Amino acid sequence: MQADNDLDQWLNKLALETPATNLAERIIAAAAVAPAPMPTATWWSEWRSWLAPAPAYALVSVLFLSVLAGYHLPDIDDTNGSAVELWDEDFSL
């Protein structure tokens, strides 16, 4: 018990070096010139974050729905002949 008290007294002899010229005021001054804090979320910023990727959502939705609807690019065979035939036709004089 006495040893514990001695230890406590001894540990209390650790002196703090006082912070140089008012640390708190230096921090406040540094914050004044630091970039402004990020504002916390508001209802309009929440909405904006949801709406930002809207074009991407739209494109993905259109592609997905067109696949579902069986839409595909016109088959080249539906025109007059295959691609090879068309090629041949164009250049076989």
Added chain:
Amino acid sequence: MAAQWHEKTDEELLALIGQQHHLAFATLVRRHTQRFYAVAYRHLLTKTDAEDVVQDAFLKLWQNPKLYQAERGAKFTTWFYQIILNACVDVNKKKKPLALPEDFDVADARPTALDDLVEKEESQQVKEALAGLPEQQRMAMNLCFYEALSNEEAANIMGIHLKALQSLLMRAKTTLKDKMQKTRKEFRHAS
């Protein structure tokens, strides 16, 4: 007006800091800087490092107040102890082995110069003893002895179980008692 700011809780001030209230930030900083500087100093044992750690931590909080999440239920001080101690661990990692400050001034001509010197000598001995402890043990002593936090709160800050904290404290005290007795013997021999 100033009195109103001082009446606000830390959590209320943080909500205002989220709305870029500089005065709320200033109030929080003035309220807690000395306490967190003391914690950082007792861990790092150098003034400039401790000051840098506290300044960086507060500036990060200013720039991103969302870092503190009140809904998690932790008090601001508990959460900020973690931030400060983690930053201290990072600083120590970068500058291993721990450098002890050589801050003895030459004794001046004042009548109390000898007393000052004895005080500084004792302070230096404690500082060396603390610096010799493993980081976790030093952290436990810092929070439980110097900051007088409860063991539960200290364990929570350090992210360890209560039993582990008690074990750290026990080992730290044993080491420090040995060190204290050794330095006292040396002092008796010298005088």
